[in-house]
Amino acid sequence: MPSLPKPRLRRTTRGRSAVATRPPEDDTPSVEIVEFDGLRWINIERPRQSDRGWLEEHFDFHPLDYEDVFSRNQRPKVDEYPEYLFVVLHFAAFDKNVGRLNAAELDIFVGPDYVITLPNEPLAPVEYLFERARSREDFREQLFSKGAGYLLYKIVDDCVDASFPMLRKIGNKLEHLEEDIFEGRSKEVVKDISNTKQEIINFRKIVRPQRAALGDLERTKRYIPEDLDIYFDDINDASERIWDMLENFKEVSEGLESTNESVLSHQLNDILRVLTAVSVVLLPLTLVASIFGMNTRVPGEQSIVGFWVVIGSMVVLLGGMIYAFRRRGWL
Structure with missing residues (x-):
């Protein structure tokens, strides 16, 4: 096992727990570290090349893993190495700039005394958990x-649990x-x-490949004791519930679209x-008017009585056709 030297960063507290942070400057690694009892959680949000240099200086990771971290099209997976575990996962995140769901990638290195998280986009669950570990010593000890x-x-x-509020919002949209x-x-x-x-389609594209990666994560034994198997099985159950809900939403949305098209088609048919x-x-009234409007001599021509006879006949014909159509349900 290669030597993994600890980062030589300034510690803000003494004793068993420590927190260290570097400012996110252009040429300075944006590394945040929380440490307790020999275990370090290193969080690097939106990693850049300067962060890669910091990692290469302090850890002996495979070059292909670094390529995966900085790749935009990496699929979810779990890679086991003799010295560490490399995990790539995708989670749904709402992009306010475009107003839709996009995939946020979370790369994780797990070793005997460290966990390194590298989200390519801000992930609220990771930020919240890291901040709690940073600010509360009792929670840091428990974690x-x-x-x-x-x-x-x-x-x-x-x-994974952060997906359920998003799914509830989609469910509410479908109800409305x-x-x-x-x-x-x-x-x-x-x-x-x-x-x-x-x-729903974007959500399914994120969750579908994730299911296999979470299954691989449950089966791996490196740095995951047997007593934690039930915890990772719970993650798989949650992932399956998410997929089942998305399948249900897909069917509901397709049904609503079909129903809406039927309603629009019915309205068009009524018109x-x-x-x-x-x-x-x-049409018959136009025919009568056309006959008596010909440039030939017709009965009652130039007679006011003939005019009223024609008008009366047209009114009777109109009333009769309306009555017949209404009885048949056409009007």
């Missing part, structure tokens, strides 16, 4: 005292869309249905039925 495997579990578990459809706002919800379906009935009703 670090069970080893690197338990710390890894808490980080992954919190990130259903209400809008049956309240006569079908035209207005077409775009909303499309946006919600896109969110076409009325217009067709009006055209058919006016």
